[in-house]
Amino acid sequence: MYVEVSPPDGAAVKDQENLRELAVRAGGLVEQDVAHALAAAGLGTVDAGHAWLDVEQLRASGAAQPPQWTDGFDGMISFAKSRGWLSHDGGSVRAHIDYGE
Helix, strand or coil: CCEEEEEEEEEEEECCCCCCCCEEEEECCCCHHHHHHHHHCEEEEEECCCEEHHHHHHHHHHHCCCCHHHHHHHHHHHHHHHCCCCCCCCEEEEEECCCCC
C-alpha cells in the first residue's frame, strides 16, 4: 500500500492489497508539496521528514477488498506499533516518503 502524491495537490491510496509496504511516493516533489497534498486529501501530515498517515483513511481505502483484508491491515498496523511507528493515540502511522524520480 502506498500513497501517491502528484501535482498539483492530488494524493491517493494505491495498491491496497499489498500490506507489506507502506510509503508515500512523491517523485520530484519537495516536502512542503507533500505536506500540502496529504492535508488537502485528509490523508495525513508530514513531520521531521516522515509522513504520518491517518489509519482510518487508509482502512477506508480498502473497503472494496475481501473480508480477510481487514485482518491483514490490522496486522500491518500492529507491526508498525511494535516498531514505534504508530502515534500515541493510534490514529496515525509513520511512513517513509520516497522522493525518487
